[in-house]
Amino acid sequence: MCLVSAIAAFGMPACGRGPVEPPPFTPFVSTINFQLYVNGQITPSQGNYIIAVNANLNPTTNVNAVSGENPGMPTANEAQGVPPTYTHWDQEFVFGSATGFSTNGFFYNYKVLTGGTGTTTATFFPIVLATNDFTLVPNGSFGTGSGNMLSITLPLNDLSIRGNPSSANPPFITTPAITQIYVNYITTDTSGVPQDQLGPNGLATIGYQVNVPVTVNNTVQLPNFSSVSGPSNPNLFIIGGQITVSAVSP
DSSP states (O other): OOOHHHHHHTTOOSTTOOOOOOOOOOOOOOEEEEEEEESSOOOGGGOEEEEEEEEEEETTEETTGGGTOOSOOOOSGGGOBTTBOOTTOSEEEEEEGGGTTSTTSSEEEEEEEESOTTOOEEEEEEOOOOGGGOEEEEEEOOTTOSSOEEEEEEEGGGGGOEEOSSOSSSSEEOOSOOOEEEEEEEEEOTTSOEEEESSTTTTSOOOOOOEEEOSSOEEEEEOOOTTSOOOSSGGGOEEEEEEEEEOSOO
16 A cells, blocks of 8 residues: 555655656757758759748848848859859858768858949858757658658758848847748759759749748748759759748747
């Protein structure tokens, strides 16, 4: 027999059982997950898979508004030229042939603009992530495919990082936080030549706008573009994707 009431009154274990401990507290961390689907398989040795982000404080104000940049879709063409303009690129995530020796197996960078009108130079600097800050799945599967999905989960707060326009110290500012982003998926070959981007028109025009609010929980399912023309290499042929925002604790 167990003297349950007497033992419990003194906080002792009842019936030979140890004290019940609550589960450890795990703080909620806001994240964003990008999934990129290709017609073949994610193959880093054959090129690069890029997630380009245009970050905005509100629907009309880009994080680099002080340099004249506006909300809008980043495009593959903006990453070309001498020097490339990167007009709507505020951040870039790159996985592939160019990132084999990087710390985490990928590059995650934010843009800093220097110079004046007509001489502006865009330079990308790394956003440093610890191992527990992200989840990278480079060979997931979507639909009937196998190994045709790249998935990366990143801290949502990192999307608010942008170059400090008035000082190099600190190197970036993070407030006010962003409220929305435009997103494009782009592939290049091993020489960095663009092969495909989101939309039904390939590299000709973007033809598709992906605007994602990041202050609420939501999922944006991108259309499947497998029926349109694309690059000859199916591993660099983007057919769609998904973006999931976990902004507030459920």
